[in-house]
Amino acid sequence: MSAGSLWGKAARKFARDRLGMLALAVVAGYFLVAVGVWFGWWASGWPDLTGSKWEPVSASHWFGTNVIGQDIFDRAIYSTATAFEVGLVVALAATALGAVLGAFAGFFAGSWIDDLIVWVMGVLDAIPFYLFVAAVAFALAGNDWSMHAAMIATFWVGTGRLIRGEVIKLRGMEYVEAAHSIGVPETTIIFRHILPNTSHILLVQASVMFVGAIKAEVILSFLGLGIKDGMSWGLMIDESTKEVLAGFYNNFLAASVLMFGLVMAFNAVADALQDALDPRKVS
Amino acid sequence: MAGCQPPAEAGRGRSDLKVYRHSLDQGPTTLDPVQGANVYANFVIVNAYDTLYSYKYLARPYELKPNLAAGFPEISPDGLVYRFRLKPGVRFVDDPCFPGGRGREVVAEDLIYSIKRHFDPRNQPQGAWLWQGRIAGLEEWKAAGSDYDQPVSGLEALDDHTLEVRLLQPYPQLVATFAQGFSALVPREAVEKYGKGLGVRPVGSGPFRLISYDTARVVMERNPHYRQEPVDLAAEGYDPATQAFSGVEAIQGRSPPFVDRLEFNFINEPSASWSSFTKGDEIQLTVLPVEQVDRVLASKHPVTLRPEYASKYHLYAGLEAGFIFTAFNMDFPEFGYNEDPERERRNKALRCAIIKGYDWQGRNDSWYNGLGEIFPGIIVPASPEFDPTLSRASITRDVAGARRLLAENGWTAENLPELVYGTTTGTTERLFFEQFRAWMHAIGYPREKVVQKTYATFGDISRAWKRNQLPLVAKGWGLDYPDAENTLQLFYGPNGSPGSNDANWENAEFDRLYREAAVMLPSEERTRLYREMNRLVVDDCVAITGLSRTRIYLWHKDVIAIPDREILGGFWLKYVDLVPDAAAPAPATGT
Numbered sequence: 001m002s003a004g005s006l007w008g009k010a011a012r013k014f015a016r017d018r019l020g021m022l023a024l025a026v027v028a029g030y031f032l033v034a035v036g037v038w039f040g041w042w043a044s045g046w047p048d049l050t051g052s053k054w055e056p057v058s059a060s061h062w063f064g065t066n067v068i069g070q071d072i073f074d075r076a077i078y079s080t081a082t083a084f085e086v087g088l089v090v091a092l093a094a095t096a097l098g099a100v101l102g103a104f105a106g107f108f109a110g111s112w113i114d115d116l117i118v119w120v121m122g123v124l125d126a127i128p129f130y131l132f133v134a135a136v137a138f139a140l141a142g143n144d145w146s147m148h149a150a151m152i153a154t155f156w157v158g159t160g161r162l163i164r165g166e167v168i169k170l171r172g173m174e175y176v177e178a179a180h181s182i183g184v185p186e187t188t189i190i191f192r193h194i195l196p197n198t199s200h201i202l203l204v205q206a207s208v209m210f211v212g213a214i215k216a217e218v219i220l221s222f223l224g225l226g227i228k229d230g231m232s233w234g235l236m237i238d239e240s241t242k243e244v245l246a247g248f249y250n251n252f253l254a255a256s257v258l259m260f261g262l263v264m265a266f267n268a269v270a271d272a273l274q275d276a277l278d279p280r281k282v283s
Numbered sequence: 284m285a286g287c288q289p290p291a292e293a294g295r296g297r298s299d300l301k302v303y304r305h306s307l308d309q310g311p312t313t314l315d316p317v318q319g320a321n322v323y324a325n326f327v328i329v330n331a332y333d334t335l336y337s338y339k340y341l342a343r344p345y346e347l348k349p350n351l352a353a354g355f356p357e358i359s360p361d362g363l364v365y366r367f368r369l370k371p372g373v374r375f376v377d378d379p380c381f382p383g384g385r386g387r388e389v390v391a392e393d394l395i396y397s398i399k400r401h402f403d404p405r406n407q408p409q410g411a412w413l414w415q416g417r418i419a420g421l422e423e424w425k426a427a428g429s430d431y432d433q434p435v436s437g438l439e440a441l442d443d444h445t446l447e448v449r450l451l452q453p454y455p456q457l458v459a460t461f462a463q464g465f466s467a468l469v470p471r472e473a474v475e476k477y478g479k480g481l482g483v484r485p486v487g488s489g490p491f492r493l494i495s496y497d498t499a500r501v502v503m504e505r506n507p508h509y510r511q512e513p514v515d516l517a518a519e520g521y522d523p524a525t526q527a528f529s530g531v532e533a534i535q536g537r538s539p540p541f542v543d544r545l546e547f548n549f550i551n552e553p554s555a556s557w558s559s560f561t562k563g564d565e566i567q568l569t570v571l572p573v574e575q576v577d578r579v580l581a582s583k584h585p586v587t588l589r590p591e592y593a594s595k596y597h598l599y600a601g602l603e604a605g606f607i608f609t610a611f612n613m614d615f616p617e618f619g620y621n622e623d624p625e626r627e628r629r630n631k632a633l634r635c636a637i638i639k640g641y642d643w644q645g646r647n648d649s650w651y652n653g654l655g656e657i658f659p660g661i662i663v664p665a666s667p668e669f670d671p672t673l674s675r676a677s678i679t680r681d682v683a684g685a686r687r688l689l690a691e692n693g694w695t696a697e698n699l700p701e702l703v704y705g706t707t708t709g710t711t712e713r714l715f716f717e718q719f720r721a722w723m724h725a726i727g728y729p730r731e732k733v734v735q736k737t738y739a740t741f742g743d744i745s746r747a748w749k750r751n752q753l754p755l756v757a758k759g760w761g762l763d764y765p766d767a768e769n770t771l772q773l774f775y776g777p778n779g780s781p782g783s784n785d786a787n788w789e790n791a792e793f794d795r796l797y798r799e800a801a802v803m804l805p806s807e808e809r810t811r812l813y814r815e816m817n818r819l820v821v822d823d824c825v826a827i828t829g830l831s832r833t834r835i836y837l838w839h840k841d842v843i844a845i846p847d848r849e850i851l852g853g854f855w856l857k858y859v860d861l862v863p864d865a866a867a868p869a870p871a872t873g874t
Contacts, residue, residue, distance in 0.1 A: 047730060049721045053649050067720040068649045221866070223707050238710045243476040244552050 008232040010200075010276040020272025025264035037081035044230055054248045064250040075231050076254040082232040083214045083262060086148065090213035093152045095206040098159025101196065103190050103205060105160065106167025118164075121157045129154055129216075130223070137225050144228050147220055151213055159205040165209045166198050189271055200277035207270035211263050218259060302544040303842065303859045306566040310498055310549030313482035316467035317400045320409035324760065325464040326853035327501050327547060333369060333389065333469030333488030336458055341531070342520025343568070344667055345765045345850045347462060351389065351488070353444075362453035362802070366417040367461075368393075369444045374508050376492045379408075380476040386508065389488050391440035393468040394461075396431065400474070400538040401431035401465065410465030412783070417457070419449045431471070453802035464852070487608035490540040490857035501547040511538040514858065528596055530843045534860055541843075542861035560837065567842050568722065576652045579837075583654055586835060596837040602656055604665035604849035605761035606770070608828035609641075610786035614779075615754040617700035619787070631703060632692035633825040635700070639685035640726035640851035641719075641827045643678050649718065654833040660817040663771045663831050667805070667850070670814045676826075677821050685726040686752055696729045705744055705753040708737045715757075743870040756785040765850055766805075767813045771797060774820055786825050793819045 014020055036042045051065035058064070063072035124132075136150035143149075146232040170176060171194065179189045220226035221234025233255035240252035311324035319328045329337070337350040349355065351366040375386035398418070401408040402425040414421060419437030429434065437449040460466060473486035485493050491503035516535050517722065523532075530840045534541060548565075550556040554573035560569040571579060581589045586600035604643040611634050615620030618634060621627040659677045662669050689699075704719055706712035713735070720733040736742035736753070748756050762769050776794045778784035793816050821828060836846045843860040 047717055047721055048724070049645070049718065066714075068714055068721075069645075070717070070721075218407075222708075228737075235710070235713070239714070241710075242554070242574050245572070246577060 014276035017272045022267040023268030034081040034084040041058050043074045043077040046061050046078040063254045072254050076233045079233045086217045089211045090151045091210040092204045094155035098156035102160035102163025106164035109168050125175040144258050147226050155209050176273050204274045275279045301542040301861050303542040304546045304566045306548045314485045315482040317408045319464050328464040329853045330491045331485035335461040336485045340519040363450045365448040367446045377490045378486045380472040390443040391446040395438045397469045413460040417454045417700050434796045455804045464704045491545050503545045505540050514755045530847050539857040548818045568838040589638050600835045603832050606663045606829040607759045609757040610753050610826040614787040624794045629692045636685040636688040639681040640826050641723050642680045655830045657830050662767040662817045666767040668813045702733045703736050705736045748785045751780045
């Protein structure tokens, strides 16, 4: 990446955005926590009963314990990894799916391929999200990946529509016509010449979907449609609905504050990325 | 005398109605006695219909008393023939199913017809187990096509008010079965007119009749033709020392029902029930939610209210007539019976180790505020035959002992079988599982080998139990009648899946003792046999058991009642009254 390239300019602009850099540092911190969980450095004992019911904050239990005596801090930390796992899987898969289908629809705009993809987008848009997730979860009979599948199946639509529009614009440009004229296959044109020029859109969309997936996971887990085996902030908030009535707020606060921090930071990163990658502002 | 009524009633100018608003945590799925298999249906059914017997309102332990029956039956010396007499002049409620719309007299043939319905597969009956293999001729009648015009050899109406029941073998619990909602007397005219519609339109002779029924509420009104039977508190088992606080003396000498309207509000969420209760002008009774215990109670032993609540509400705390337990399904060769005798021996050691690893005290503290009563075996403390001398080793957690037992019998993390723990979906159920997994992990069970399998509804998991699909059956059981036979039958060999013996345990000695005790009247000898059976269950490590929960009821002080939902079921609701000056109760400002 040369200093004078679009990407170089965007990187310099992003680096000058203090809020964006601060948010990126926060996200990096969360990511480090998640990496530690994945490698078993910490929070691996979250299922253990290490205390008694609803112990208050103490040196041995930084966020207290839940109703069965599990350490809330361990559970909250472990949930960070769950959030990243869901966010990354959904964001990467949905972005890839949206990019490919959007690119095909845009490149073949007006053909039956475009009609079919746009029709599928319309159908998926018409189904209420949570109803769709419930249906997928039921159809997959409690499969651990049903929530991911449902999110990917719906989240790609927005990206697909954006990419389709961008590709319709790009396919008329001279370098694409030049590629056509020398006999480059259409799929090569799409994947090698057009899609790379939509990467600024894809990057922003991926970051938006990452946050969306985390929030959706929390809501779905709260509704009993999310994480099947493991721990997540949504499950912790679900647990807390009865605890707050008894005046015990630790589960609720731990999950809410950590989720709020990550979502806010990632939103700020996404905003900063959008500003940095906007061609009208970069140049 | 005015009652507290919803605004809609006031709007219709019915401010003189006395309305009692009860709450239950679930609603019934049908009001037809032939299918009313749960406590929620029973609450409504016994108020819409009559049964021959019921339980004394205030006596504890529970005691049967005649209801529609004129007295207790005459029993032949060999215990095989029972002669019941019905009270004359009792009428069904007025309904279009009767000629001229006027309810006719209830007669002995109605009970015969109602029992026959449980042996007609077209009704999808739930209560046949009460009389199957007990009353002569019922199974033959069923096998011959369930023709209601054909007689049953063991059921004969000697006249309109006398019924003779002939048994295949002595059945001391027979009278108690006629206090169950399943035995409610249904008029044939109503079944023939409404068919399946009877599930939403009861036509009985009980103290109340139905006005409306939906998923949120059942509304009933006083049956104007209900028989006049003044209350004799002494005969009902009244104990002034412990029950005078409720004001029940006010109903002495008066004929129930005392309220004009009875409402059942079905509120699944405990917090919503609590909010409605403390609002003051909605439901008048609630079970104290676990989450509110520390806030509401001043002490747990004994259970007392904080002054701010004691000034507004009455309190009753009592041990349930039932228990929670987890049975091993012996049909799973990984844990139970196995073709290899050596493996079967090791399986028993594995079951015993799991039992040693189970932390009943932890469960009690986490989920029941330490108020439950933990006991060994399957005879619950509410049973008259409860054995307080039984060793408590099976309910005392012993992690080191469990680990040692596993090691001595060659069990290692590598060869332990996968332990599937079935639950319904839900937060609490997931935490039940996590707690169980942690206990098992502590005795050396790898976490990944303790697996949760979830089911959408209780009906789904019940079907899985009945179809032998789960190695562990974690459930609760409420006594149908105050006799330990009712829990012992849960482990009687011939009752295996899809019957009530979900453990599919078959023990020749247990089964022999069960058959011997089944024909005996209550006696010291029968109690001895029961306790021997109880020890066999414990010794064979068939079940992780058990705990009886304490239920804490709160009700508004303008309500005169002693609530219950155990064996007594909904029978007590006809005795509910409101204090005379409760016309316009000020809304209580609970928290």
